[in-house]
Amino acid sequence: MSRIVKEYKKIKKVLEGHGEAFENLIVQLAPVNEYDLLSWKATIRGPSDTPYNGFSIGLTIKIPSDYPISPPMVKFEPYKMPHCNVNFQTGEICLDILTRQHWSPAWDLLHVLKAIEQLLQEPVPESPLNVDIANILKEGDRTAYTGLVRYYFCGGT
Amino acid sequence: MKVTIKEVHSVFAWSWLISNHAKENGESKNDVDDEEDVCGICRASFNATCPGCTYPGDECPLVVGDCNHSFHVHCIYRWLDTTSSKGLCPMCRQPFQLKRGLAINDSHIKKFQDLHLRRTQGQAQEALAEGDEEALGRVADQQSHGNGIIDEQGDVIMEQGLVVR
Numbered sequence: 001m002s003r004i005v006k007e008y009k010k011i012k013k014v015l016e017g018h019g020e021a022f023e024n025l026i027v028q029l030a031p032v033n034e035y036d037l038l039s040w041k042a043t044i045r046g047p048s049d050t051p052y053n054g055f056s057i058g059l060t061i062k063i064p065s066d067y068p069i070s071p072p073m074v075k076f077e078p079y080k081m082p083h084c085n086v087n088f089q090t091g092e093i094c095l096d097i098l099t100r101q102h103w104s105p106a107w108d109l110l111h112v113l114k115a116i117e118q119l120l121q122e123p124v125p126e127s128p129l130n131v132d133i134a135n136i137l138k139e140g141d142r143t144a145y146t147g148l149v150r151y152y153f154c155g156g157t
Numbered sequence: 158m159k160v161t162i163k164e165v166h167s168v169f170a171w172s173w174l175i176s177n178h179a180k181e182n183g184e185s186k187n188d189v190d191d192e193e194d195v196c197g198i199c200r201a202s203f204n205a206t207c208p209g210c211t212y213p214g215d216e217c218p219l220v221v222g223d224c225n226h227s228f229h230v231h232c233i234y235r236w237l238d239t240t241s242s243k244g245l246c247p248m249c250r251q252p253f254q255l256k257r258g259l260a261i262n263d264s265h266i267k268k269f270q271d272l273h274l275r276r277t278q279g280q281a282q283e284a285l286a287e288g289d290e291e292a293l294g295r296v297a298d299q300q301s302h303g304n305g306i307i308d309e310q311g312d313v314i315m316e317q318g319l320v321v322r
Binding site: 006010103104106 | 195198199232239245247
């Protein structure tokens with residue numbers, strides 16, 4: 001439990017200072033309220049070389065009581081996320097390091113956000129949660145991919 | 158000038174030598190954090206306690222893995238006691254075993270062996286129940302070189318696993 005307190009301190013320091021590696025990625029990463037470090041929200045910038053470029057993307061993070069033995073539960077919320085490895089309805093993310101089988105307690109929330117950034121840069125259409133987008137990617141149609149993502153971000157439903 | 162010493166107060170500080178040990182093996186401070194050396198699991202200083210303990214030192218000792226990664230013994234035990242750990246070191250993902258020949262590890266070796274056996278047994282049973290021969294093979298594999306120190310009891314269990322298979 002006190003591990004998340006230590007992380008919070010480190011995250012504050014990284015975000016206030018020049019957290020080089022994270023400056024381009026993290027807009028916000030903080031507990032929903034200071035008295036409950038088990039519930040977090042994050043906002044990340046869409047990576048520049050992807051259709052998500054220019055958009056802010058929201059995430060919610062739930063810390064389990066036995067963290068870091070168990071991984072944090074991360075979802076794209078409250079906005080719908082068009083990505084082949086994200087469930088469009090629930091925001092659930094298909095990312096190996098977030099599963100019990102692949103998580104390591106040596107990782108922390110900053111690692112998790114880095115991994116999510118990488119997932120945005122390198123979608124994996126072979127294990128899709130959003131079949132429509134996976135199919136577009138498999139066809140190699142970048143224009144359609146970019147168009148669809150932008151359509152959703154600009155208010156399409 | 159004449160100096161008279163009226164009183165002397167001795168002050169002692171202690172710290173685990175182990176953190177220096179890890180550094181000698183190529184893990185510079187900057188690699189981890191630009192802070193003091195911390196346990197990779199709880200992120201508390203090696204010289205402090207794990208989250209469950211009150212007094213540092215003998216009550217909450219460290220152990221060193223063969224891979225030279227150190228943890229509070231309670232932290233790494235708690236991790237290895239989960240099936241999802243697969244017995245691997247959280248830092249380097251090598252099978253975690255206690256480094257031999259270190260006084261600091263000696264009193265924990267039996268406990269970690271038992272844990273390793275318990276976990277691989279559990280995995281073998283799971284694999285058997287699911288009829289997953291591939292997984293069973295993996296477990297036998299892990300059992301044989303995972304700890305490198307499988308005692309008599311371990312051999313017996315491994316044979317059983319193979320017989321059933």
